[in-house]
Amino acid sequence: xxxxxxxxxxxxxxxxxxxxxxxxxxxxxxxxxxxxxxxxxxxxxxxxxxxxxxxxxxxxxxxxxxxxxxxxxxxxxxxxxxxxxxxxxxxxxxxxxxxxxxxxxxxxxxxxxxxxxxxxxxxxxxxxxxxxxxxxxxxxxxxxxxxxxxxxxxxxx
Numbered sequence: 001x002x003x004x005x006x007x008x009x010x011x012x013x014x015x016x017x018x019x020x021x022x023x024x025x026x027x028x029x030x031x032x033x034x035x036x037x038x039x040x041x042x043x044x045x046x047x048x049x050x051x052x053x054x055x056x057x058x059x060x061x062x063x064x065x066x067x068x069x070x071x072x073x074x075x076x077x078x079x080x081x082x083x084x085x086x087x088x089x090x091x092x093x094x095x096x097x098x099x100x101x102x103x104x105x106x107x108x109x110x111x112x113x114x115x116x117x118x119x120x121x122x123x124x125x126x127x128x129x130x131x132x133x134x135x136x137x138x139x140x141x142x143x144x145x146x147x148x149x150x151x152x153x154x155x156x157x
Contacts, residue, residue: 039087039088041066041071041085042066042070042071042074042083042085042088042090043066043067043068043069043070043071043082043083043084043085043090043122044068044069044070044071044122044124045066045068045120045122046068046122046123046124047120047121047122047123047148047149047150048121048123048149048150049149049150049151049152050149050150050151050152051151051152053149053151056116056118056146058111058114060107060111061107061111061114061115061116062115062116062117062118063100063103063104063115063116063117063118064086064117064118064120065084065085065086065096065117065118065119065120065133066084066085066086066120067082067083067084067085067119067120067121067122067125067129067130067133068082068083068085068121068122068124068125069081069082069083069122069124069125070083070090074090078090082122082125082126082129084096084129084133086099086103093129093132093133093136094136096133096136096137097136097137097139097140100117100137100140100142101140104142114144115142115144116144116145116146117137117142117144117145117146118145118146118147118148119133119145119146119147119148120148121147121148
C-alpha cells in the first residue's frame with residue numbers, strides 16, 4: 001500500500017530575472033521626460049492672469065527674461081527696485097542688447113530670425129522698466145516679444 005504524505009501547498013517563486021530591465025526602462029523614461037531647471041529665480045515672479053492665450057511651441061526659439069523685485073534674500077544687497085534676471089545674472093537695462101545678441105548667436109543660424117523674447121514680468125512691476133526693455137530690444141532689431149502669463153479660469157454661470 002502506498003502511503004501519501006500530505007505536503008503544504010508549494011507555491012513557485014516569483015522570477016526576478018526581468019526586474020533590472022524594468023528598473024532601467026523606468027529610469028530611462030524619467031531621464032528623458034524630466035526637464036531640469038538650470039538656475040533658480042533671483043527675482044519675484046508672480047505672473048498676472050489672462051484669458052486669451054497662445055502657447056509658444058518651439059522652446060529653442062525663445063530667450064527668457066525675468067523681471068521683478070529681488071527675492072527677500074537679495075533685497076538687502078540689491079534693494080527693492082525691479083531687476084532683470086537673464087539666466088543666473090541680474091543685469092541693468094543697458095546690458096540687455098549685448099546679452100540678447102550673445103544668446104541669439106548661440107542658436108543655429110536658420111532659426112535666428114524666428115527667435116522670440118519671452119518676458120516673464122511680476123504682476124507688481126510698473127510699466128516703465130518694461131518700456132525700457134522693449135526700447136533696448138528695438139535697438140538691436142529684435143521685435144518679436146511675448147508676455148508670459150498664467151491662464152485665468154473663467155467660470156460660466
